[in-house]
Amino acid sequence: MTDTSAKTGSSDTWTVAGRTFRSRLIVGTGKYRDFEENAAAVEASGAQIVTVAVRRVNVSDPSAPMLTDFIDPKKITYLPNTAGCFTAEEAIRTLRLAREAGGWDLVKLEVLGEARTLYPDMRETLKACEVLAKEGFAPMVYCVDDPIAARQLEEAGAVAIMPLGAPIGSGLGIQNKVTIRLIVEGANVPVLVDAGVGTASDAAVAMELGCDGVLMNTAIAEAKDPIRMARAMKLAVEAGRDAYLAGRMATRRYADPSSPLAGLI
């Protein structure tokens, strides 16, 4: 008998670009009321990676509190992102600065196509991915839920494929389970659903499809109780992962009794 328990709990880890993590939940650090609430939500989520944005320092008020004062980059891996970049050039410039600021080469690339849908611009994304990989970055890449685009990204040096489940900030859940599953089946690098998760069951769905992880921000930050939602997401990701590893039952078109029919009185 194989020891399936060894695959769950603390020994179930995933590895991206040579770094191994226990938590399969990555959380954003935007939209929170304040740094305290943000830090408490990260703690409750159990996340070991947070995404951060690169922005100009406020030179008129340099003593303003900084994220690094509340979330310790020595304990939590900072994943610099390119949120707000609409061209490959902007994204590359942002990540070069991020590498200089933090010394990290593990980065999250996203190049958006338009403000209305915030859909990724795959032509620019692929271009940026290639350049970054050549410069020694390990780009985890936000992308459309398209198995062909995912393969092309992998060829361009992406260390993780991060398809959207639904538009950024929409909370609509996983809209196309078929394409997410196809991406998971075809990928040789970790696949994480990035964007679209609205509530805990959405995160569980992503994990049940075999994704290596889930990234979310708004679903936690805009919940009425973000800290409780962070915990719910942690549990949902764990539950979805276990369900995937356990292997779900087959579906049937009609009822099937769970009690023996023999011996009915």
Next chain:
Amino acid sequence: MPAELSLTVNGEPRRTAPGSSIADLVASLGLDPRKVAVEHNGEIAPRSTLAKVRLGDGDVLEIVHFVGGGHL
């Protein structure tokens, strides 16, 4: 040599003394150089070189750090 150098820092005009280095500027702004990254005239200025690079009149600098953010 002008009495002061005119710079553009994060899109805003700023003046500094001739002979200043990037590190001097960062310190004069009250910033911790370990927590920021500097782009000098469009090129990354590695942290190890900040004290060596002298600023010139008309230089454009971007000083960035990490802030909270998920997606856009």
